[in-house]
Structures are given as C-alpha cells and as structure tokens.
Amino acid sequence: DGGITQSPKYLFRKEGQNVTLSCEQNLNHDAMYWYRQDPGQGLRLIYYSQIVNDFQKGDIAEGYSVSREKKESFPLTVTSAQKNPTAFYLCASSIFGPATTGYNEQYFGPGTRLTVT
Amino acid sequence: RKEVEQDPGPFNVPEGATVAFNCTYSNSASQSFFWYRQDCRKEPKLLMSVYSSGNEDGRFTAQLNRASQYISLLIRDSKLSDSATYLCVVTFYGGSQGNLIFGKGTKLSVKP
Numbered sequence: 001d002g003g004i005t006q007s008p009k010y011l012f013r014k015e016g017q018n019v020t021l022s023c024e025q026n027l028n029h030d031a032m033y034w035y036r037q038d039p040g041q042g043l044r045l046i047y048y049s050q051i052v053n054d055f056q057k058g059d060i061a062e063g064y065s066v067s068r069e070k071k072e073s074f075p076l077t078v079t080s081a082q083k084n085p086t087a088f089y090l091c092a093s094s095i096f097g098p099a100t101t102g103y104n105e106q107y108f109g110p111g112t113r114l115t116v117t
Numbered sequence: 118r119k120e121v122e123q124d125p126g127p128f129n130v131p132e133g134a135t136v137a138f139n140c141t142y143s144n145s146a147s148q149s150f151f152w153y154r155q156d157c158r159k160e161p162k163l164l165m166s167v168y169s170s171g172n173e174d175g176r177f178t179a180q181l182n183r184a185s186q187y188i189s190l191l192i193r194d195s196k197l198s199d200s201a202t203y204l205c206v207v208t209f210y211g212g213s214q215g216n217l218i219f220g221k222g223t224k225l226s227v228k229p
Contacts, residue, residue, distance in 0.1 A: 042121075042204070042221040043161070090160055104208070105151060106217055108160035 003027065004109035006091050011114045013085075021076045021112045023091030031097035032074035033106060035090045036060065043090065049074055050097025078114065085116045120144060121207050123220040131228055134195045138223045140205030141187045149208040150181055150188050154201045155222065161204055164190075195227045 004025045013019045025032065031050050035043040045058030049068040063082025068074050074093075078085045092106040123140045130136050142150075150167035165172065167179040167188050178191040188207075192199055205220040 040221070043219040088158075104149065105163050105166060107163065111160050113158075 004091060004093055004107060006089075006109035006112050008112060009110065011112055013114070013116050015116055016080045018077055018079050019114065021078065021089055021091075021114070023074045023076065023109055024072055025093045025109075026072060027093055027107065028071070029093035029095050030071070031094045032068070033092040033094075034058075034064070034066065034074070034076045035092065037088045037090060046076065048097070085114060088113050120209075120218050121205055121220040123205050123223045125221060125223060127224040127226050129226045129228060130195055132195055132197060134227075135191065135193050136195055136225060137192075138190045138203055138205075138225075139187055140189070140220055142207045143186070144207070144209050145186060147186075147207045147209055151206040151217070152179055152188075152190050153204040153206055153219075155204055156201050164203070192225075197227050197229065200225055200227045
C-alpha cells in the first residue's frame with residue numbers, strides 16, 4: 001500500500017533534549033513537508049524539501065532542523081532551542097514541489113504528538 | 118498575516134440538512150484551492166480540489182469566485198459521519214509561500 005508513515009504516534013521528552021520525528025513515503029513524491037498544529041490553530045509550515053539534498057525554511061523553522069538524504073525520508077529534529085515544542089507534528093508529501101504550477105495536492109501522514117515536560 | 122480566513126463555527130446541523138462554508142483569501146495571485154477534512158486528533162485528508170468552473174463530488178459541491186476571492190463548500194443531505202473540521206487551503210506560488218496556506222478550519226457537527 002502506498003502512503004506516508006510517521007513514527008512514533010506519541011512521543012514524550014524532557015525539556016532540553018533533542019528529539020527526531022520520522023517521516024517516510026513510498027508514493028515516489030518529490031516534495032515533502034513538515035507542519036506543526038497547535039490546538040485551535042491552523043497548520044504552520046516548518047520546513048519543506050522539493051528534492052533530495054535540498055530543503056527550505058518555512059514560516060516557523062527556528063528550533064528545528066531537517067535532512068533529505070533519500071527521496072523517501074524527511075526526518076525532523078526538534079532541538080532544545082525550540083521554545084514551545086509540545087504540538088501535533090504532521091508530515092506531508094506532494095508529487096511536485098511548490099515551484100511547479102498547477103494543482104499539487106499534499107497528502108498527510110498520521111502525525112506525531114510530541115509532549116515535552 | 119490573515120491570508121486565508123474561515124468562520125470557525127461550530128455549525129450544528131441536523132441530519133439531512135444542507136450546510137455551506139465560505140472561505141476568503143487575501144492574495145489575488147492565489148493559484149490552487151482545496152478543501153481538506155480533519156477529524157479530531159487525526160491528519161487532514163483531501164476532500165476535493167476546487168476548480169474555476171466549480172466541481173461536484175456526490176453530496177459535496179465546491180465553487181471558486183476569483184473576483185471576490187472566496188471559495189465555498191456545500192454539503193447536501195448531511196450525514197453524522199460528516200462531522201469534522203473542514204479546512205480551506207490555498208496555494209500561492211513562489212518561495213516559502215509557494216506551499217499550501219491553511220485556514221484554521223470550520224467545525225461541523227451533524228446531530229441525529
């Protein structure tokens with residue numbers, strides 16, 4: 001089955017620790033994205049990648065880092081520099097990146113709920 | 118920065134009712150438009166893309182009005198299973214804004 005997987009579903013960490021969230025897709029999509037969603041808020045873009053070994057900051061990249069060494073994988077590290085890391089993190093992918101015009105729907109993984117205490 | 122705005126609701130309707138949501142966007146250069154559905158504590162799922170001519174998928178109809186910069190979603194014959202939050206999504210091309218911009222969503226609750 002094609003799709004996007006994220007692991008783990010729930011993650012608990014102590015303040016001051018870095019944590020890495022996994023995102024894998026087997027849809028052969030070029031572009032991948034990381035969003036954050038807080039209660040009652042819309043999705044906010046953290047980072048995106050249009051192609052392997054390339055990624056761009058979104059609106060709220062501070063305190064986060066990513067890598068894109070393989071087309072299928074786009075892990076997100078939440079560093080200790082992120083002031084309010086507790087949130088619902090969503091990974092998505094699309095066939096093409098945002099530089100391509102036309103309808104380019106994004107498909108989401110099931111998300112990871114991170115709680116930092 | 119208010120680029121995509123939606124009425125947060127909640128819209129409480131009885132089964133079988135027709136309900137409509139509107140969404141306004143601020144950037145006239147917006148290119149693509151979508152409606153996503155998000156169930157409580159789940160990921161958003163694509164409901165339908167919104168094309169210039171309007172499009173229909175079963176009980177769902179989406180329309181785009183570029184002159185007034187809004188899109189709409191009409192749900193006919195509401196089912197209990199339609200209860201969810203509906204996200205309006207707009208794409209602006211170029212730079213970090215080339216990605217989808219999400220509205221905060223409109224919550225729909227369909228009652229028996």
